[in-house]
Amino acid sequence: xxxxxxxxxxxxxxxxxERVSFSVTKGEVLAFLGPNGAGKTTTMRILTCFMPATxxxxxxxxxxxxxxxxxxxxxxxxxxETPPVYQELTVMEYLTFVGRLKGMTGADLRRRLPLVxxxxxxGDVRDRLIANLSRGYRQRVGLAQAVLHDPPVLILxxxxxxxxxxxxxxxxxxxxxxxxxxxxxxxxxxxxxATAVCQRVVIINDGRIVAVDRPEHLSARLRRSEKLSLxxxxxxxxxxxxxxxxxxxxxxTEPEHGGAYLVECALGRDVRDELARFVVTNGxxxxxxxxxxxxxxxxxxxxxxxxxGISERSDGSAEREARA
Amino acid sequence: MTPxxxxxxxxxxxxxxxxxxxxxxxxxxxxFGILSYIAVVNAGVQAIRLMQIQGLxxxxxxxxxxxxxxxxxxxxxxxxxxxxxxxxxFAEERKLRTFELLMTSPVGINEIVAGKFxxxxxxxxxxxxxxxxxxxxxxxxxxxxxxxVFTGYLGLLLxxxxxxxxxxxxxxxxxxxxxAAFLSFGILLSVxxxxxxxxxxxxxxxxxxxSYLSFIEHYDRLVRGLVDTKDLVYFICGILFMLFLTHRVVxxxxxx
Numbered sequence: 001x002x003x004x005x006x007x008x009x010x011x012x013x014x015x016x017x018e019r020v021s022f023s024v025t026k027g028e029v030l031a032f033l034g035p036n037g038a039g040k041t042t043t044m045r046i047l048t049c050f051m052p053a054t055x056x057x058x059x060x061x062x063x064x065x066x067x068x069x070x071x072x073x074x075x076x077x078x079x080x081e082t083p084p085v086y087q088e089l090t091v092m093e094y095l096t097f098v099g100r101l102k103g104m105t106g107a108d109l110r111r112r113l114p115l116v117x118x119x120x121x122x123g124d125v126r127d128r129l130i131a132n133l134s135r136g137y138r139q140r141v142g143l144a145q146a147v148l149h150d151p152p153v154l155i156l157x158x159x160x161x162x163x164x165x166x167x168x169x170x171x172x173x174x175x176x177x178x179x180x181x182x183x184x185x186x187x188x189x190x191x192x193x194a195t196a197v198c199q200r201v202v203i204i205n206d207g208r209i210v211a212v213d214r215p216e217h218l219s220a221r222l223r224r225s226e227k228l229s230l231x232x233x234x235x236x237x238x239x240x241x242x243x244x245x246x247x248x249x250x251x252x253t254e255p256e257h258g259g260a261y262l263v264e265c266a267l268g269r270d271v272r273d274e275l276a277r278f279v280v281t282n283g284x285x286x287x288x289x290x291x292x293x294x295x296x297x298x299x300x301x302x303x304x305x306x307x308x309g310i311s312e313r314s315d316g317s318a319e320r321e322a323r324a
Numbered sequence: 325m326t327p328x329x330x331x332x333x334x335x336x337x338x339x340x341x342x343x344x345x346x347x348x349x350x351x352x353x354x355x356f357g358i359l360s361y362i363a364v365v366n367a368g369v370q371a372i373r374l375m376q377i378q379g380l381x382x383x384x385x386x387x388x389x390x391x392x393x394x395x396x397x398x399x400x401x402x403x404x405x406x407x408x409x410x411x412x413x414f415a416e417e418r419k420l421r422t423f424e425l426l427m428t429s430p431v432g433i434n435e436i437v438a439g440k441f442x443x444x445x446x447x448x449x450x451x452x453x454x455x456x457x458x459x460x461x462x463x464x465x466x467x468x469x470x471x472x473v474f475t476g477y478l479g480l481l482l483x484x485x486x487x488x489x490x491x492x493x494x495x496x497x498x499x500x501x502x503x504a505a506f507l508s509f510g511i512l513l514s515v516x517x518x519x520x521x522x523x524x525x526x527x528x529x530x531x532x533x534x535s536y537l538s539f540i541e542h543y544d545r546l547v548r549g550l551v552d553t554k555d556l557v558y559f560i561c562g563i564l565f566m567l568f569l570t571h572r573v574v575x576x577x578x579x580x
Contacts, residue, residue, distance in 0.1 A: 048428040051578045073430040084425035086334070088341040093334075100330030101429040145425070 001026040001153060001183040002047065007056035009042050016042040017207040019056070024200075026152075029179045031194035032187035034204040040187040041081055043204070044155050047185070048078045060153055074103070077151040079159055083142025087131035091122055091141055094130060095148060102149040112148060119174060120144045135162040143171065147178070154178065156186040160193060172197050227292040228263040228272065233285035235261075246271065246278055260288065327431040331439025332446070335413075339447055344408060349451050352405050359397045360458045363390040386468035387549075391459070395476045395547045398455075399540070402484055403516070407508040409447060410491025411501040413440045414574065418499040427578070437492065437571050444488045452480055472549030479546030482559035483539055487512055489566035496573040516540055 002024040009016045017039035024030045032040045046053045047060065049069035057064060063071040086094055095116070099109045117123055120140050125133055130141060139162045146154060159175070160168045175197050178184055188194055194201050195215045203211040232239065240252045243263060248271045253262040265271045272289060279286045325333070339345045367389035374384070417423040426436055459473050487508070494508035495501075515538055522535025535541055539562070542555035 045424075050424055050427050070430050070432075073428055076428065078424070078428045080421060080424040080428075082421040084420075084422040086338060086422060087420075088338050089334070093337065097330055097334045098425065098429075100325050101327050101426070101431055103327060103430055106325075 001028075002058075002060050002185065004043070004047070004058045005056055007043070007046060007053045007058055009039075009046060009051075010054045015207055017204075020204070020207070020209055021056075022202055022209065022212055024183055024185060026183055027180045028200065029175065029184040029186070029198045031198035031201045032185060032204060033189065033191065033194050033201050034187075035189060038204045039207040040204060041157055042207075044078070044080075044157050044185070044187060048076055048155055049073055075151055075153050077146035077149065077154045079142050079146040079154075079156045081157045083138045084145070085130045085138055085141055088129065090129055091117075091126045091133075091144075094141065095144060098145045099148055104149055108149070112150060116144050116148050119147070121170065136164060136167055139163055140167070140171075143174075152182060154182055154184045154186075156184065158188055159186055160188070160190070168193075228265065228275065229260040229288065229290050229292055230263050230275065230279075231260045231286075231288040232279060233287050236284065243275075243278075246274055248274070262292075326435075327429070328435040328439045328442075331431075331436060332443045335440055335443030336446065339409075339412075339443065342412075344412070345447060348405050348408050349454075352401055352451055353454055355401050356394070356398060356455050356458070359401075360390065360394045363393045364462070366393075384466075386462060386466055387472050390462065391468075391473055391476055392547055394458070395480065396544075398480060399483065399543060402480070402487055403509065403512050406448065406484060406487040407491045407494070407505040407512070409444050410488055410495055410508065411505040412495065413444065413492050413504075414496040414570075415499050415501045415504045418577075419501075423577075433571050433574050437567055437574065441489060441492055441567060444492070445485055448484050448488060449481065452477065452484070469549075472547070475549050475551055476547045478551070479543045482546070482556070482563075483543045486539055486559055486562045486566070489563045489570070490515075493566050493570045493573065496570045 004023065005021050007020045008018050020039070020043060022030075032043065034040050045051050047058055047065060049065050049072050052066045057066070059065065060072045061075050063075070065072050086097075089097065092113070095113060096109060099112070104112070117126055120143055122137070122140060122144055125137055130138060133141065139159075143156070143159055146156060156175075160171050163171060172193065175184060175186065179197075179199075186198070199214065201211075201213065201215050202209055230243075236242075240254045240261060243249060243252045243261065248265050249263060250266050251264040253264075255261060263271075263275065272291070276286060276289055367384055367386065370389060371384045414423070417426065456477075459470075462468070463470075490511050491504070491508040494511065495504040498504050498507070517538070519535050519538030519540045522531045522533075522538065525531030525534065536558070539559070542558045545552055545555050
């Protein structure tokens with residue numbers, strides 16, 4: 001449905017995205033994950049024909065975003081970063097205007113408007129001026145605008161920003177219900193969101209794609225570089241340095257106020273037995289030893305903070321971030 | 325309703341919910357009223373003077389004494405007030421990011437530009453229509469030739485439309501409304517002064533070409549009651565040219 005090939009976008013001499021390629025099949029929900037300024041919005045703007053790529057091609061439903069923008073635009077519902085609302089209009093006036101812009105007829109509008117207002121629970125505010133709505137409501141109006149003409153492709157730039165937890169769940173449910181019949185690309189920096197609604201995640205950092213996979217695969221692939229949490233009763237001085245002496249252990253992070261040591265070991269090596277033996281034979285009291293599986297958060301931080309990607313170990317700085 | 329018509333409707337709806345249009349229209353009508361009042365009183369003074377000299381009730385020419393001076397002065401108010409009507413057009417869309425909605429909808433840029441132009445033109449036509457009170461009231465007390473009044477209004481409409489198209493262009497190049505207003509004011513005043521520039525160069529082909537570019541000469545002929553195709557062509561080409569430039573600027577936005 002969506003096919004992006006080697007897209008590069010430069011603003012002057014600053015490169016926003018570089019050789020980004022991915023494709024989305026019909027009915028799939030894809031999340032774009034990345035820190036602010038990673039190039040998520042730029043990619044979306046290219047897909048929605050808001051601006052052309054410097055190099056590379058993007059097609060939506062077989063139509064080229066540069067050559068046939070009108071055909072592409074007709075098939076896309078787009079929620080930009082800032083909801084594109086006119087404050088001086090009421091919600092109904094605004095949605096009617098957007099519907100007309102998208103080429104909907106009066107009959108289409110009469111059919112779709114009540115449906116969308118119901119779906120996104122805008123019934124209470126339908127006749128209020130958008131200027132008087134809260135951030136969350138404006139975001140929802142923006143979302144309503146994107147789905148109004150029932151486009152086969154939805155591109156949502158941070159759809160749940162500014163919503164309260166209950167609304168976030170509602171919107172996620174809505175997006176999930178759209179999956180299958182619609183192709184959805186959404187960007188987010190909230191990881192549970194990606195896990196909750198998406199079949200695939202594209203992690204993007206500094207304008208490059210660092211990983212594309214299903215959320216569960218991503219963390220599974222990383223779990224191999226084990227992290228262990230070790231608690232010892234009254235650890236002796238230089239305990240961390242002595243641990244580092246054990247073969248296979250890569251890094252040890254000392255707890256600041258007592259508690260668990262964070263032990264990291266090399267890829268694919270299980271050092272739990274050695275570690276336990278080491279502690280016990282030295283006569284210290286082992287209180288706890290457990291593996292820590294990486295959450296998507298860890299994966300994300302690891303991937304976006306280093307160039308080294310999935311297969312290599314990370315250093316301590318990511319670790320501290322990950323725990324924070 | 326086509327997308328372009330929807331844009332016209334939305335622009336009008338937005339314009340009338342903002343105080344700008346009411347302030348601009350009120351000031352415009354107030355000054356138009358003051359100008360025509362001064363012209364009428366002035367005409368009265370002259371009539372009395374003629375009566376004293378000739379000893380009989382003089383037939384005064386309202387076209388020369390009232391309408392022409394009023395129409396001339398109105399061009400200055402338009403120069404100051406029309407940029408205010410157009411400054412929001414694109415600048416605000418860009419500032420509030422609603423521009424992204426327009427540009428990602430299946431609407432051509434020409435439809436967007438045309439929609440916005442028609443909306444401000446309708447507003448301006450409404451303002452002009454309200455000034456019609458002055459000739460209607462004068463017609464109750466005196467008779468005058470309506471034809472030059474109509475051509476004067478045609479001149480006002482065409483010149484105003486040209487000002488609006490310049491204003492749209494200025495609004496498209498910036499996201500700051502004040503810059504947009506001041507820029508269109510600057511462009512219009514410069515083009516106006518081309519007329520004076522041509523005049524100091526004497527009667528050479530270059531000078532004539534320069535004065536041809538100024539709208540004031542063309543407006544002048546319409547106010548005097550002369551409808552010349554060359555003047556109509558000037559205004560229509562000018563408007564289309566400015567709208568074309570606006571289109572290019574809006575389109576170029578994508579390339580930044």
